[in-house]
Amino acid sequence: MTSVTTPGLENAPTTHARLLAWVQEMAELTTPDRVVWVDGSDEEWERLTEQLVAAGTFTRLEAKPNSFWCASDPSDVARVEDRTFICSVDEADAGPTNNWMDPNEMKSIMTELYRGCMRGRTMYVIPFCMGPVEAENPMFGVELTDSEYVVVSMRVMARIGSHILEAMGTDRPFVPAMHSVGAPLEPGQADVPWPCSATKYIVQFPEERMIWSYGSGYGGNALLGKKCYSLRIASVMARDEGWLAEHMLILKLTSPQQKVYYIAAAFPSACGKTNLAMLEPTIPGWKVETLGDDIAWMRFGEDGRLYALNPEYGLFGVAPGTGWDTNPNAMRTIEKGNSVFTNVALTDDGDIWWEGMTDEPPAHLTDWKGRDWTPESDEPSSHPNSRFCTPITQCPILAPEYDDPKGVPISAILFGGRRKTTIPLVTEARDWNHGVFMGATLSSETTAAATGAVGVVRRDPFAMLPFIGYNAGDYFGHWVETGKQHDATKLPRIFYVNWFRRDEDGGFLWPGFGENSRVLKWVVERLEGSAAAEETPIGHVPTADSLDVSGLDMTPEQVGKALAVDRDEWLAEVPQITEWFEKFGDKLPSTMWDELEILKHRLG
Ligand code: SAT
Ligand code: MN
Numbered sequence: 001m002t003s004v005t006t007p008g009l010e011n012a013p014t015t016h017a018r019l020l021a022w023v024q025e026m027a028e029l030t031t032p033d034r035v036v037w038v039d040g041s042d043e044e045w046e047r048l049t050e051q052l053v054a055a056g057t058f059t060r061l062e063a064k065p066n067s068f069w070c071a072s073d074p075s076d077v078a079r080v081e082d083r084t085f086i087c088s089v090d091e092a093d094a095g096p097t098n099n100w101m102d103p104n105e106m107k108s109i110m111t112e113l114y115r116g117c118m119r120g121r122t123m124y125v126i127p128f129c130m131g132p133v134e135a136e137n138p139m140f141g142v143e144l145t146d147s148e149y150v151v152v153s154m155r156v157m158a159r160i161g162s163h164i165l166e167a168m169g170t171d172r173p174f175v176p177a178m179h180s181v182g183a184p185l186e187p188g189q190a191d192v193p194w195p196c197s198a199t200k201y202i203v204q205f206p207e208e209r210m211i212w213s214y215g216s217g218y219g220g221n222a223l224l225g226k227k228c229y230s231l232r233i234a235s236v237m238a239r240d241e242g243w244l245a246e247h248m249l250i251l252k253l254t255s256p257q258q259k260v261y262y263i264a265a266a267f268p269s270a271c272g273k274t275n276l277a278m279l280e281p282t283i284p285g286w287k288v289e290t291l292g293d294d295i296a297w298m299r300f301g302e303d304g305r306l307y308a309l310n311p312e313y314g315l316f317g318v319a320p321g322t323g324w325d326t327n328p329n330a331m332r333t334i335e336k337g338n339s340v341f342t343n344v345a346l347t348d349d350g351d352i353w354w355e356g357m358t359d360e361p362p363a364h365l366t367d368w369k370g371r372d373w374t375p376e377s378d379e380p381s382s383h384p385n386s387r388f389c390t391p392i393t394q395c396p397i398l399a400p401e402y403d404d405p406k407g408v409p410i411s412a413i414l415f416g417g418r419r420k421t422t423i424p425l426v427t428e429a430r431d432w433n434h435g436v437f438m439g440a441t442l443s444s445e446t447t448a449a450a451t452g453a454v455g456v457v458r459r460d461p462f463a464m465l466p467f468i469g470y471n472a473g474d475y476f477g478h479w480v481e482t483g484k485q486h487d488a489t490k491l492p493r494i495f496y497v498n499w500f501r502r503d504e505d506g507g508f509l510w511p512g513f514g515e516n517s518r519v520l521k522w523v524v525e526r527l528e529g530s531a532a533a534e535e536t537p538i539g540h541v542p543t544a545d546s547l548d549v550s551g552l553d554m555t556p557e558q559v560g561k562a563l564a565v566d567r568d569e570w571l572a573e574v575p576q577i578t579e580w581f582e583k584f585g586d587k588l589p590s591t592m593w594d595e596l597e598i599l600k601h602r603l604g
Pocket of ligand 1: 078218219220221226227294316
């Protein structure tokens with residue numbers, strides 16, 4: 001029972017004192033059968049994936065090299081926002097949008113959950129780095145987990161292993177990230193393919209820059225480098241250090257004149273970020289390359305411009321709806337193998353399938369719950385939040401500068417949500433503060449990426465509602481400050497987009513996908529000063545002829561509807577925004593009330 005007898009604790013491949021002490025403390029608490037230091041090698045991947053196959057967690061795909069089909073427990077399929085906590089010392093620092101508990105109280109609850117929770121299992125020590133390890137200040141983390149699925153997925157999603165541990169030296173700072181599925185095994189007890197617990201906690205301790213997660217094996221709850229570190233903890237670091245940690249894709253756009261622009265875009269989970277990041281323009285001469293599909297860390301360079309970096313190393317994309325016509329580059333990425341597919345369907349010839357991959361479903365499948373499935377079945381074959389986990393380096397349109405530690409200079413930031421009404425296809429903010437107002441009031445219909453009702457309109461500021469690691473009012477203030485402290489002429493311009501507006505019959509007004517390149521073109525032409533815009537109460541909207549719709553099967557009336565600023569719809573939005581802002585009390589920067597007054601005034 002004592003630490004010295006836990007195999008793997010001695011002869012650790014590091015002399016990093018704080019790391020060693022923490023691993024020892026957690027091993028003593030959780031009592032795993034052994035501790036394994038993850039080296040990130042191919043041999044290790046082979047061993048762990050074999051083990052997952054033997055355990056029934058993974059099925060090796062015949063049709064894709066080095067790839068696996070995996071079904072989770074049906075109760076463990078999405079982020080659990082009601083079980084996610086920001087345990088700041090002061091409750092006010094968590095703010096009205098986060099769950100809060102006193103850090104000491106949370107630690108005592110979770111310490112009891114952690115006590116003995118790795119019995120019968122292995123504790124893996126995963127040294128990782130978010131962003132390139134060559135960075136001036138590499139952003140280290142170490143995840144402890146008792147899940148082989150997590151180790152394998154972390155190897156795809158982040159830079160992990162011996163070279164990271166080595167770069168951590170003896171004393172480099174790191175974020176301790178503790179994870180357990182919360183399913184200890186008694187001697188002789190058989191394991192299940194997807195161990196997890198009915199009790200779940202996803203907890204951030206912002207002052208300590210520490211993460212504790214318990215009970216879930218699902219991506220955003222368990223791959224702690226992703227949302228927990230790169231958004232919740234990093235947003236706190238960014239507030240304190242004067243940068244931005246955002247839920248944004250990063251893309252490179254090259255115009256027919258060979259001018260290069262980098263664009264960052266924030267959308268809530270499961271609103272097409274991966275599709276936009278990998279878009280194939282339908283308009284001739286334009287080219288998109290990918291740098292990231294989910295998270296952007298943005299810092300100001302010496303030249304006063306804002307530079308963005310993708311801290312991740314893989315793609316964790318929503319599978320349903322990803323197909324050869326909607327996102328061929330994602331299909332080409334997964335075709336190369338080395339991927340894990342969770343909660344999709346398995347074909348009879350050892351491949352994967354999901355709704356929207358092809359027009360015609362296969363005649364027979366094994367669905368994500370392991371049942372026979374045919375096109376006549378009542379339920380979809382794949383869970384709506386099923387995911388592909390695949391190396392970003394396999395993306396055929398990856399921009400070569402994707403891993404430049406200095407990042408890429410951002411010219412435009414897009415905010416977007418999923419709204420049936422009200423929000424036009426694209427609106428340009430008048431200035432930075434107006435852009436911050438757009439971000440702060442961003443709204444979207446909920447998706448399957450989190451548990452709970454789907455399709456309900458909620459405010460999702462900056463697409464960061466579940467990811468801001470501190471008081472959202474202070475976060476808006478941080479954005480306002482960022483604008484104040486930098487040269488306005490060098491700040492990215494801000495745009496609000498909505499691909500999801502519908503007509504009276506419920507049909508989408510805009511075709512979306514590759515056609516969104518037309519909106520990107522208008523954005524670039526605004527940057528270059530060549531596209532016209534109409535000044536409306538809500539900002540600058542394309543004039544009827546400034547948006548390139550040539551060759552599109554849309555009547556001028558439909559284009560008009562996609563771009564319309566409907567005064568009544570906006571008047572109905574104002575009280576909702578007021579109510580939203582009132583939540584933040586005196587934490588809300590006064591500029592946000594000013595912007596609301598301007599909007600009301602302009603609506604008349
Ligand atoms: O659920 S994840 O955090 O893994 C992905 C997402 O919601 O964007
Ligand atoms: Mn996301």
